[in-house]
Amino acid sequence: MGVRKLEKLHLGGQVLKTHGRKGELKLAVEQDVFLHLLKKSQYVFILNFGSKVPYRIESVRGGDPPIVSLEDVNTPEEAEILCGSPFYFMDSDFKLVKDEVQTDPLRMLEGFLLIDTVTGKRVGDVIELNEVAGQILATVVDPETKKQYFIPIHPDLIVHLDDEGLVLKMELPEGILDLFN
Numbered sequence: 001m002g003v004r005k006l007e008k009l010h011l012g013g014q015v016l017k018t019h020g021r022k023g024e025l026k027l028a029v030e031q032d033v034f035l036h037l038l039k040k041s042q043y044v045f046i047l048n049f050g051s052k053v054p055y056r057i058e059s060v061r062g063g064d065p066p067i068v069s070l071e072d073v074n075t076p077e078e079a080e081i082l083c084g085s086p087f088y089f090m091d092s093d094f095k096l097v098k099d100e101v102q103t104d105p106l107r108m109l110e111g112f113l114l115i116d117t118v119t120g121k122r123v124g125d126v127i128e129l130n131e132v133a134g135q136i137l138a139t140v141v142d143p144e145t146k147k148q149y150f151i152p153i154h155p156d157l158i159v160h161l162d163d164e165g166l167v168l169k170m171e172l173p174e175g176i177l178d179l180f181n
Contacts, residue, residue, distance in 0.1 A: 008166065009045055009052055009088035011110040011127055012037065018079040019067050025079050026065045027087065035066055037089055040096040044070070045088040047125065048081065050143040052088055084146065086127045112168040114140050114151065116177070117159045123149060123177065126168065149180050 013029040029035050038044065038060045045052040056071035073079050088111060114123040124142035131137075136153040151172065160169040 008091040008163075009111045010091065010094070012044065012087050012089045014127075015046060015082045015085050015087055016065055017083055018076045021076060022069065023073040023075045023079040024067050024069050025073070025082060027068055028065055034089070035063065037093055037096065038066055038068065041089060041093045043090065044068070045090070046082050047085040047087070047143055086125070086141065109138065109153070109168060112161075112166045114138070115167060115169045116172045117169050118171055118174070119177075121177070123151070123172075129153065147180060149177060151176065 012034045013027055016026040016028050018024065019026050027038070029038070038057065041057060043054045044057055045054050047053075055073065058069040058071050060066050060068050073082070109126050109129055112126045114126055115121070116123055124140045124147075126138045127141050128139040129136055130139070138151045138153050140149040140151050141147070142149075151170070157170045157172065158168070159171050160167070162168075
């Protein structure tokens with residue numbers, strides 16, 4: 001058995017809430033293409049206790065929001081733990097829907113871990129990038145506290161970008177993280 005290379009994960013959306021008594025989940029998908037990807041993929045990765053954990057997709061039904069059944073998530077209590085967490089797809093899954101995917105440069109940093117080089121703090125995972133008044137802002141979520149930060153992305157602030165390890169090291173302006181306390 002060969003060693004499998006770690007794949008880059010891409011943000012697909014967020015787990016909204018539980019559905020029914022069998023541990024099903026309602027998911028908010030970021031783009032329509034992710035609904036097609038949910039139906040064709042074998043796995044979805046959900047942020048759980050600071051790690052992106054793979055869950056086998058058993059079934060997908062409905063549309064907006066889709067209702068998903070995952071292997072080994074069989075009760076509302078098991079499903080509740082995942083609510084509010086972002087979910088991800090493997091890079092290779094996009095081949096399944098390659099004709100439907102449009103590349104968006106704002107999505108390239110999604111899924112990266114942001115580290116502040118000034119304090120050494122692991123700020124959290126970049127879950128979304130938006131352009132606001134000509135400035136790119138990253139929405140970063142601390143997986144332990146679920147606290148959200150809005151961090152400006154500018155080349156002068158980026159110290160190191162590790163594409164393989166999915167780590168973004170930035171020299172954040174002093175006090176920026178304190179704005180969100």
